[in-house]
Amino acid sequence: MSARGMLTVVGTAVGGLIGWNAPPPPDPDCVRELLAELGMRVGDSDAELTEAVRLFQARTGLQIDGVAGPRTVHLLTRYAMRRRSHRLELAAWPGSPARDHGPHPIAA
Numbered sequence: 001m002s003a004r005g006m007l008t009v010v011g012t013a014v015g016g017l018i019g020w021n022a023p024p025p026p027d028p029d030c031v032r033e034l035l036a037e038l039g040m041r042v043g044d045s046d047a048e049l050t051e052a053v054r055l056f057q058a059r060t061g062l063q064i065d066g067v068a069g070p071r072t073v074h075l076l077t078r079y080a081m082r083r084r085s086h087r088l089e090l091a092a093w094p095g096s097p098a099r100d101h102g103p104h105p106i107a108a
Contacts, residue, residue, distance in 0.1 A: 026068050026073050028046070028049055028068075031049065031053065031068045031073070031076065032049060032052075034073075034076040034077060034080045035052050035053075035056065035076065037080035037083055037084060038056070038076070038079055038080055038083060039083075040052050040055070040056065050066040051066070053066050053067065053068050053072060054066045056072065056075075056076065057072060060075050060079075062075065
């Protein structure tokens with residue numbers, strides 16, 4: 001997801017959390033990207049997206065309504081950013097598959 005797309009989603013979520021007038025619903029493609037970042041593959045239909053949002057809400061203890069409202073989008077964004085950060089840290093770790101340049105110096 002682009003930085004602009006991420007900021008749009010985060011802005012929508014924050015606006016809803018702090019009580020601004022009802023924010024517009026997030027772009028379904030952005031919600032699909034966030035779910036994919038968490039390892040949840042979602043099909044193209046609205047029904048599949050709604051079911052994936054319900055599953056995410058159930059896993060995170062949110063109200064299960066299938067709507068990607070401000071709280072759901074906030075948590076989706078937060079967890080996606082954490083997962084991306086974790087993957088980058090793993091890739092930077094010596095000996096990780098993403099950075100395998102030979103044997104680890106300590107293991108030799």
